[in-house]
Amino acid sequence: MPKVAYSEAERERVRKELITTGLELMAKQGIQHTTIEQIYLRVGISRTFFYSFFPAKEDLVVQAFYYQQPQMLARARELMDDPGLGWREGVERFLRRVCYGGRDRFAIMSIEEQQALAKCLSEDKRREFLKRRLAFFTEMLRAFGIRAGTQTVKLLGNLLFSAAILRKAIPDTLPFLFSDAADDATDFQINAILDYMETLREQDHP
Secondary structure: OOOOOOOHHHHHHHHHHHHHHHHHHHHHHOOOOOOHHHHHHHHOOOHHHHHOOOOOHHHHHHHHHHHHHHHHHHHHHHHHHOOOOOHHHHHHHHHHHHHHOOOOOOOOOOHHHHHHHHHHOOHHHHHHHHHHHHHHHHHHHHHOOOOOOHHHHHHHHHHHHHHHHHHHHOOOOOOOOOHHHHHHHHHHHHHHHHHHHHHHHHHHOO
C-alpha cells in the first residue's frame, strides 16, 4: 500500500536528498543535461511528489547552489589548515578545483545555463541570489586571509568564475577560440588571480 503521509522530518530528508542528488548530477553532466526525472527517480519518489518541494527545476538549481556554498568554504578552510601546503599552493588548488573539477567537483554554470536561469527567476529571487553570492565570495576571501571591500570582492568573484566558465565553454560554446590553448589560458588566469590575491593579502599582513 503506498505511503500517503510524510512527517516533517521525512519531508526534510527527502528535500535534502533531492538537492544533493541534483547537485551531484549537475556537477557531473551540467545543469542543462540534468533532468527532473533523473533526480526524482534516483531519490525514489514520484514526479508529483517532487513538485511538492520545488515548483520548477530552477528552484532546485538555486537551492543546490546555496547548498554548495558551505561545502566550497569548508574546502577552502581545509586547504588553508593543511600544514603541508603554503598559502599560494593551497589557494591554487582551490582555484584549479573550481576551474577543472575533480573527484568531488563543484557545479559551475555555463554561459547558457546562466542565461536560462536568469530568465526564469523573478527579480526578487535574482537579487537574493546575487546577495547570497556576494556574501559567499566575501567569506571565501576571508578563509584565504583577505578582507576586501565590496567592489574588490565582486571583481575577484568575476575573475574566478569567468576563468571557470571560459574553461567550460571551450570549444563547444566558443568554437572559434583555440581549444589547444585552453589549459594555457586557464593557467594564465589562475596565476594572475593568485598574484592579485597575494597583493591584497600582503596589504592586510604587511
